[in-house]
Amino acid sequence: MSPGEDNITRISIEPEKQSLLEHHAETHFTAGEIVRDIIIGVSDGLTVPFALAAGLSGANASSSIILTAGIAEVAAGAISMGLGGYLAAKSEADHYAREVRREQEEIKTIPETEAAEVAEMLAHYGVEPHEYLPVVNVLRKNPQAWVDFMMRFELGLEKPEPKRALQSAFTIAIAYVLGGFIPLFPYIFIPQAVDAVVASVVITLLALFIFGYGKGHFTGSRPFKSAFETAFIGAVASAAAFCLAKVVQL
Numbered sequence: 001m002s003p004g005e006d007n008i009t010r011i012s013i014e015p016e017k018q019s020l021l022e023h024h025a026e027t028h029f030t031a032g033e034i035v036r037d038i039i040i041g042v043s044d045g046l047t048v049p050f051a052l053a054a055g056l057s058g059a060n061a062s063s064s065i066i067l068t069a070g071i072a073e074v075a076a077g078a079i080s081m082g083l084g085g086y087l088a089a090k091s092e093a094d095h096y097a098r099e100v101r102r103e104q105e106e107i108k109t110i111p112e113t114e115a116a117e118v119a120e121m122l123a124h125y126g127v128e129p130h131e132y133l134p135v136v137n138v139l140r141k142n143p144q145a146w147v148d149f150m151m152r153f154e155l156g157l158e159k160p161e162p163k164r165a166l167q168s169a170f171t172i173a174i175a176y177v178l179g180g181f182i183p184l185f186p187y188i189f190i191p192q193a194v195d196a197v198v199a200s201v202v203i204t205l206l207a208l209f210i211f212g213y214g215k216g217h218f219t220g221s222r223p224f225k226s227a228f229e230t231a232f233i234g235a236v237a238s239a240a241a242f243c244l245a246k247v248v249q250l
Helices: 003-023 032-058 063-109 111-124 129-141 143-154 164-189 193-219 223-249
Strands: none
Touching: 032 063, 032 164, 032 193, 032 223, 063 111, 063 143, 063 164, 063 193, 111 129, 111 143, 129 143, 164 193, 193 223
């Protein structure tokens, strides 16, 4: 093919490619980190206060005491979980920044080795030398793109969002509070703990089932299996706490 024919082909393909991109709507789920934070917060928020309330009910505590202890636990748990989420996201961002600096230094000091690594990675995907050499040369002319390429394909690291740490902290904390008040809700209106714990078990297991179904739907696993697993874990935790309180009383 002559250069002129190649240019004509390129010109004819570009509008077609643009048209395809405009008419193709991506349906991939991209809010994975937010959903993960919500899952962490709600699952712990539902389970821990639920087990605490069941345990105190087993110890024959009054509804007012259980409610007070539960609210204190929700507040402390939300702060603790939020802080944990913040530190985890901050550590991830620090690790990414450190690896970026390392890659930038290696590109400056040992460019031939880094170029060989790019060639090796592309060859791993079945790209032939005459095909990947132009790519390697283009990356060498653009250091920032080269660093981004190495971070993603060599190290498997994605650049964290700048406000990811604070976002994670608030998401987990709020999700924990929302989940934590569900098992405590019956104790607000039912003065007798033996009656309130029954209502708490029913409401919380239902909430765990719904939450598990939603978690399975968003994470791509089987929703009903996820729902039953989540409800079962919550039931085991509360039963263990209730029975332990009874044993301690003996």
